[in-house]
Amino acid sequence: MxxxxxxxxxxxxxxxxxxxxxxxxxxxxxxxxxxxxxVVAMEKGSRRVLGQGTAVGRLARQMMGRTPDSITAVxxxxxxxxxxxxxxxxxxxxxxxxxxxxxxxxxxxxxxxxxxxxxxxxxxxxxxxxxxxxxxxxxxxxxxxxASIGAGLPISEPIANMICDLGSGTSEIAVLSLAEIVAGKSLKVAGDSMDEAIVEYVRREFSLRIGTRTAERLKISIGSAFPLDEELTTEVRGLDIVSSIPRKALITSEQVRAALQEPLGRILEGITSVIERCAPELVADLAETGIVLCGGSAQLRGIDSLLREQLGIPIRIASDPLTxxxxxxxxxxxxxxxxxxxxxxxxx
Ligand SMILES: Nc1ncnc2c1ncn2[C@@H]1O[C@H](COP(=O)(O)OP(=O)(O)OP(=O)(O)O)[C@@H](O)[C@H]1O
Ligand SMILES: [Mg+2]
Structure with missing residues (x-):
């Protein structure tokens, strides 16, 4: 001791x-x-991490998409x-x-x-x-x-608890009971797929080329999964895909929501497929205990309202979902x- x-x-x-x-x-x-x-920033040829091994994290992320030829941020x-x-x-x-x-x-x-x-x-x-x-x-x-332990769920009890950790690369969806994962799925659709869907939407609807960082900023500033009380508008800057000249346009939260429909639909499908794999008693529990959401993408406006409307069970966002x-x-x-x-x- x-x-x-x-x-x-x-x-x-x-x-x-x-x-x-x-x-x-x-x-x-x-x-x-x-x-x-x-993220790690390093020299391209030698693959040595810059700053004697310290160019890691925030500093390296700032360099992403802005590095000269000799440097790469990975x-x-x-x-x-x-x-x-x-x-x-x-x-x-x-x-x-x-x-x-x-x-x-x-x-x-x-x-x-x-x-x-x-x-x-x-x-x-x-x-x-x-x-x-x-x-x-x-x-x-x-x-x-x-995630479910961090959210304080009583996972050791003989009752179903459901957690969705909606991150950037994966959505981890699981039902736990008696301290075991009774059904789980690791879906490769989360925040990154949302950013990519926005890039594609802006290219199609505005003929503008934008990067995933810009798309992420749009998602965080005006993105939503459910109609907002007051819809929002912001400016998007990109390269015209025909003339390759920088141009800006106004984009609304309704448009960003339309862009997010496909990845959100796949997350919803992932959740229903996990619920379908549970025994009827556990499904009955879930009608009471509902789903707890965590991870950065749980912060998307209205994602709880969308899931509540579509699944008809209680949805709660964990406090401080990122950690x-x-x-x-x-x-x-x-x-x-x-x-x-x-x-x-x-x-x-
Ligand atoms: N306010 C917000 N609205 C929507 N998405 C957000 C918001 N804040 C952060 N995100 C998204 O959350 C994601 C990062 O979340 P998180 O840190 O949980 O991911 P991660 O743990 O690194 O990824 P994974 O668990 O998938 O490997 C990013 O895709 C980011 O765009
Ligand atoms: Mg994560």
């Missing part, structure tokens, strides 16, 4: 919510200490799985050091979230990345389990001794 306390002091355990857009790290006993975009994850192993390892090494500066020669135990439908190979890649980045022991936990899953990993760390069997201490 004393040893554990000493070890915790020297080298605290870490919980990592490894996201496509953002990586968040909690330190046992301290809470959230790192919240940075999952997102090492796509749809929740690692697409660039080396870059992910560099990013995690920097962020883990930032989270726990003192280590006394120990390597921290790390709980890291993974989408529920990853292949064993994809899980292995995440496991190895975290280990090579400096972890002593690695425990993988399903993102939806961490729900990371806070869930902090609770997992507190119970690591008892819950060890629930995590995978080795890649499958």
């Amino acid at each position: 004393v040893w554990n306390g000493f070890r915790d002091w020297l080298c605290p355990d870490l919980g990592i919510d490894l996201g496509t857009a953002n990586t968040r790290i909690v330190v046992r006993g301290k809470g959230l200490v790192v919240d940075e975009p999952s 997102q090492p994850l796509r749809s929740g799985s690692i697409t660039d192993f080396e870059v992910c390892e560099s990013m995690l090494r920097y962020l883990m050091r930032k989270a726990a500066s003192q280590s006394g020669g120990f390597r921290p135990r790390v709980v890291v979230t993974v989408p529920c439908e990853l292949t064993p190979v994809e899980k292995h890649i995440i496991f190895n990345s975290v280990e090579r980045a400096g972890a002593g022991r690695v425990y993988l936990v399903e993102q939806s389990r961490a 729900t899953t990371a806070r869930g990993t902090a609770i997992c760390l507190d119970h690591l001794q008892h819950w060890r069997g629930r995590f995978e201490s080795e890649a499958a």
Whole structure:
């Protein structure tokens, strides 16, 4: 016990919510200490991380789309799985050091979230990345389990609870009961797909070429899933697709909503497909307990109203939805001794 306390002091355990857009790290006993975009800036040829390994996160994200030829800003994850192993390892090494500066020669135990439908190979890649980045022991936990724990759902009880973590690369949808995921889906449709749908809409309806960053800004400033009390208008700037000359146009929230219809429809289909896989008793529970939404895309205006109207069950948005899953990993760390069997201490 004393040893554990000493070890915790020297080298605290870490919980990592490894996201496509953002990586968040909690330190046992301290809470959230790192919240940075999952982006790394590096030299193109040597693939050396700029700033002696420190051009990671916010600084690197600012460079995206604006780098000279010799430099590149890379997102090492796509749809929740690692697409660039080396870059992910560099990013995690920097962020883990930032989270726990003192280590006394120990390597921290790390709980890291993974989408529920990853292949064993994809899980292995995440496991190895975290280990090579400096972890002593690695425990993988399903993102939806961490999210529902972070949202304070009573997942150990014999009653169905449903969580949707709507992020940027994936929508993790799951029903949990008696501490197990009884039905779950990792849908590769979330915030990024919404941005891409806006890019496509603006190209089609306005003959303007815009980037995904501009589309994301439009989504956040006037985007919605359900009619607004007062509809909004903003200016969009892009390149005319015929003349290639910069041009601006006015776009309304109704138009952005029309653009978002397709990805939102697919998220809705994903949710209904998970509900359909549940036993009738669990479905009956859901009519009472409803769905809790978290993740950045749960902040889209009116997404709760849309789901409430379409599904006819209660919908609640978790408090501080961006950090729900990371806070869930902090609770997992507190119970690591008892819950060890629930995590995978080795890649499958
Ligand atoms: N106010 C908002 N309205 C709509 N979308 C938003 C808002 N704020 C953030 N987002 C979106 O939330 C997403 C980021 O959320 P989050 O940080 O939960 O993703 P992530 O955890 O990195 O991704 P994933 O879990 O899918 O791997 C981005 O797509 C961003 O555009
Ligand atoms: Mg996430």
